[in-house]
Amino acid sequence: MAKNFYKALELEKNATDEDIKKAYRKLAMKWHPDKNPDNRSEAEAKFKEVTEAYETLGDPKKKEAFDRKGEEGATGRAQQYRAHNVPRRTRSSSFTSAQDSDTFSQFFERSFDGMRRDSYNGSFSARGPRPNERPYAETSSNVPPRQPRKASAIEQSLRVTLLELYTGATKKMKIKRTVYDVGGRSTSFEDVLTIQVKPGWKKGTKITFEKKGDERPGVIPADIVFTVEEKKHEVFEREGPDLFLTQNVTLVQALCGCSFPVTTIDGRSIRVDIPEIIKPDFVKIIPGEGMPSHKDPMQKGDLKIKFNIIFPSDISTQKKEELKRILT
Structure with missing residues (x-):
């Protein structure tokens, strides 16, 4: 069955020389056996197929013969070339054949010709080598590649x-x-x-x-x-696992005790009773109404209520005397 080299490179028949090079670069890298250790057999077959297609379509004379006569017109020259140029010990139907390997190596050496490896980030630059710097293509194979x-x-x-x-x-x-x-x-x-x-x-x-x-x-x-x-909350402040809020109370409430509702951070309403005297440093602790633990959300800190005692702005003389009598 005649091979369709354009199809192998995923191209149309009107593809330009640049299109052919780009297609081979993409597919050769994709199907290189070393990049496909898990399906090496399939990769070798695909790599051989795209290499054969590029050897034909990348050569203007072979491409012209293929366009006129199909595979038969192009393979005669290709087979003759292989017979004269491939040493016997390297003739093989697998990826390891010298022709497939050489085509790949020569193509990418030409692609990187005149480039040097940037010493900062490993990318390629279009500038030539610096003084006393060996071109990339001439670097000894014994030197390990720079790790990215x-x-x-x-x-x-x-x-x-x-x-x-x-x-x-x-x-x-x-x-x-x-x-x-x-x-x-x-x-x-x-x-x-x-x-x-x-x-x-x-x-x-x-x-x-x-x-x-x-x-x-x-x-x-x-x-x-x-x-x-x-983000800052309008009511609550967080300190570790605990939540704090400040409650306003009158002087009478502070001295005589009080009861008031508190809306928790998740929207529930709870009743808080304060029978004792509220001093300036007094803190009412509501266990288990603080923040959950990230290790165990069922474990929670406490809600701690601090108080702001609102003093009257003015007291009559009579009330002052009454307070003195009561408090002394």
């Missing part, structure tokens, strides 16, 4: 209400990312990161999304780190 560095973490605040830290919540954060395909082309797109806020999380809690930063050649993408920032 990881980009610095990207830090972002995550503003959360006290109620969300009490009940838990789901936050969705939209980010923009740039990634590269196997052909070296960059693509930008929007991504959504979902954060499950756990009950009891504290200010300063960090949530890390590994390698979600922009991709760059020779650089491991940065982690994105969100740090919890607690």
Whole structure:
């Protein structure tokens, strides 16, 4: 059955020379057996197929013959070339054949000709080698390749209400990312990161999304780190596992005792009775009405009520005398 080299490279018949090179670069990298250890047999077959297609369509004379006569017109020259140029010990139907390997190596050596590896981030620059610096193509194979560095973490605040830290919540954060395909082309797109806020999380809690930063050649993408920032509440203040609120009482209530309702952070109403005298430093503790523990949401801190005693702005002489008599 005649082979369709255009189909093998995922091209139309009117493809330009540049289109053919781009297609081979993409598919050769995709199907290189070393990049596909889990399905090596399939990868070797695909790699051989795209290499054979490029050997034909990448050569103007072979391409012209293929366009006129199909596979039969192009393979005669190709087979003759292989017979004269491939040593016997390397003739094979698998990826390890010298022709397939040489085609791949020569193609990418030409692609990187005149480039040098940037010493800072491992990417390629179009500048030539510096003085006393060997070109990339001439680097000794005994020198281990430079390990890619990881980009610095990207830090972002995550503003959360006290109620969300009490009940838990789901936050969705939209980010923009740039990634590269196997052909070296960059693509930008929007991504959504979902954060499950756990009950009891504290200010300063960090949530890390590994390698979600922009991709760059020779650089491991940065982690994105969100740090919890607690929004100020109108009524409650948090100190560790405990919640605090301030209650206004009159001087009479402070001296004679009082009872009043309190709305909890999650909207429930509870009755608070104060039979004792309320002194300026007095704190009423309501057990179990504080913040949940992030390790065990059923365990909660306390609600602590502080008091602001409102003194009268004026007292008549008669009442002053009565107070003196009562309090002495």
